Amino acid sequence: MEHSGNEHNHPTLQYSMQQSSSDTPPSAATHHSSELEKVLSNTDLPWLERYKKATWIELKLLLRLAAPAIMVYLINNSMSMSTRIFSGHLGNLEFAAACLGNQGIQLFAYGLLLGMGSAVETLCGQAYGAQRYDMLGVYLQRATVVLMLFSFPIVVVYVFSRPLLLLIGESKQVATLASVFVHGLIPQIFAYAVNFPIQKFLQSQSIVAPSALISLATVGVHLVVSWIAVYRIGLGLLGASLVLSLSWWIIVTAQFVYIIRSQKCKDTWTGFKWEALTGLWEFVKLSIASAVMLCLETWYFQVLVLVAGLMENPELSLDALSVCMSVNGLMFMVSIGFNAAASVRVSNEIGAGNPKSAAFSVVIVNLVSFVVAVIEAAIILSQRHVISYIFTGGERVANAVADLCPLLAVTLILNGVQPVLSGVAVGCGWQAFVAYVNIGCYYVVGIPIGCVLGFKFNLGVKGIWSGMIGGTMMQTLILLWVTFRTDWNKEVENATKRLKMWEEIKKPLLKN
Template identity: 70%
Template sequence: MDSQTNDPLLETVEGSTTGHGGSVELERVLSDTETPLMRRFTAASIIEVNLLYKLAAPAVMVYLLNIAMSMSTRIFSGQLGNMELAAASLGNQGIQLFAYGLLLGMGSAVETLCGQAFGASKFDMLGVYLQRSAIVLLVTSIPISMIYVFSKPILLLLGQSPSMASDAALFVYGLIPQVFAYAINFPIQKFLQAQSIVAPSAYISVGTLVVHLILSWVTVYKLGLGLLGASLTLSLSWWIIVVGQFVYILRSDRCKETWTGFNTKAFGGLWDFVKLSSGSAVLVLIAGLLENPQLSLDALSVCTSVNALVFMVSVGFNAAASVRVGNELGAGNPKAAAFSVLTVTTVSFLIALVEATIVLSVRDVISYAFTGGETVANAVSDLCPLLAITIVLNGIQPVLSGVAVGCGWQAYVAYVNVGCYYIVGIPLGFLLGFHFNFGVKGIWSGMIGGTGMQTLILLWSTFRTDWNKEVEKTNKRLNKWEANKETLFKE
């Protein structure tokens, strides 16, 4: 016992599990070849799990709270009637998720660059990256908002009834301000995550959810504004989150070095930012398509709702993975980057196994949380094995996508995702669903086949990576962006 207590390797671990101290200590522990392998592994695991927990736990909470706002809006709309519930669901699933996925994906470009710059201690560049990302996303929001404006004819073109299209369009009109809130919120969120500042966003989201519920009750029921009131309240709530986070950046001592105010340097290198953002957008959009088969069946709706909820846990680990890998690459720690990948993938996979086990254990009753009827319950129970497989795959694939963001591989992973979805997932789903008459189970099995292939390719690509070369690429990328900054400054 005394020898373990006096072990200098384990003694240093306890005080080095945050910030750059944890990163430096992790690399030192992994490089200490004189220490026995198991002791090194134990010490490194303690450091990495602590770093990961402090990032992933608040991030998971933020994403769950954000989805809770949208779900509560649909609940309030549903209390107005079945038509209103259907319209709100159509507006959310058919149009809002497109904007959310596109802008969230483009926002991950700032996650790559901020994470690597923070690891390299180039703190002033984080604020520049934040502003560049916000500019690109705000410009992108203009054509997206036009889709919202013309949502009624678009929905009619897609075969919706005139009454449904009118109600859904009314709901969507109130979401137009939300698009521009997304454009600012996602870069701010990634800017903070890159510095391991996650808890404040969670606190702000908790407070905003409370305000959102109160305001929704007032606007929908007391003021009688109906669907438009519900969606306008949702837009306002997202702007509250944006303002709250930006006020934190301005007032927090933790952001003094990374936010130095607005400047014209943010307008430099925008085209490179657009290219990196575009790769990110395709990555997230295709991942979103893989997760939602868009079939109007009660049983599938229950399963996809459960899947969407537990998927937020994986999204939290996605954010944590990108931050950890980006920080370590920026700091020039190849061993720590590789160990971070191994740790976050393993932890997320084990959590997914637990989630899948729970789903299978309650497969016969899980539908009653959403709707009644033994027929639906039996159908859901029949689909739950596919749901469990999807949950397990989602415990790996989003994390590897987060690793890709941390490394700046968005374009490559986008090609992988597009190929697996269009070349494997869709054709296999149609073949099983229609040719072999397996119906919903066949289509979902095809999606699983595409996701499975995608996961295997990402695993192969990630674990054959030369992390020393990734450090060199990161240095070149940061030097390039630094040169852009200096050129503009001289001008």
């Protein structure tokens, strides 16, 4: 298929013009997007000037998306981190329990529901690019129903967290305290089920700043109420986790109020629809592919925390590793912000029938994210001897953390590329393929090599982490190769077919 510089000759746009029930003019993002395609297709311009112009347009589009998205993820992560810090100042045992509960159990729910929510990102992003605005609200509601249904089995895991942690060999004292912490996070599961579809719904329309402002206001409330609950009232670990659940529900409620009141969402949110309760099985299939892809990534480092609990000195291993994982988690939020921006940019461009712009967006977002990751790694290495004191006291923990920091720096640099490539995969709808790659690289290569290095060669946590870095590197190289070889014209055709398929699912429902 040969690409034409004239967007109106493209089948995706013809489809959107024929089918669209909205007369809304394209947004500023859509305008800049078509401008980017024109610049990249203009062979009259010298190639250097063409790419300079295109880079400037793309950077403006990218930063408008990435900056608020990074802020949202950083603030939401900082709420979770502040809860661990409040717990850590109750004692080292409480810190180990909160970290095990948070990174050993809670990340299970986060990974599963965020992964399922990324199906909304593919569908909403491509529908918005094709100007099928009416479909976005139905996708949002359908996703929320599906995620709510999947939340109930997760509650069972939370309720039985203590026997599960004991079953995999965690110490009785740490497992008991961790389960208390986890029980207070049960309301948070249902907040996740509503929050992630809302977040993807807004991001696909390049509406990111309101979520950032809502999260910023909530974190202030969270810190004050956490301090009162943990220290003044003396509710301890349970109080800390209950406040975290409350804070997430504040964010969800405020975002939903914004959607139903904002003029920016008047064409994409047209009220509750009965068709959201139908076609659920098709949505479940796409959601499961998305969930498996993201869960395999999120749980990968969760395994590292769980295995560290099996070491000879589990409390020191868990404390040192938890500090590094907390820093990694915070910096990973920057990468997830770029992941979201990459997904929105690629899905919008593919939906709008702009293959050159989609390919160019992939290059720019990867370069920007990689540079930011290198800067983060340099800062962490320079401060490696003092980082641990933010979370918990003790010179032994500080020395253990400093010893692990070189591995943390390598992980941060890899995180500058790998999540962005995953975002590209979500934008294109490649979730099922990436899930297979993740199984092979992470669970067939990374974890077994890590366990051999850690236990057989007595390298401890450093050995396990080194093996897992190898798995991440392998996965990153495969995704780079696949992305480099992508036929973006074919991806545009696939997006057109996907929109038609989902429209056919919806049409018979409207006749009932």
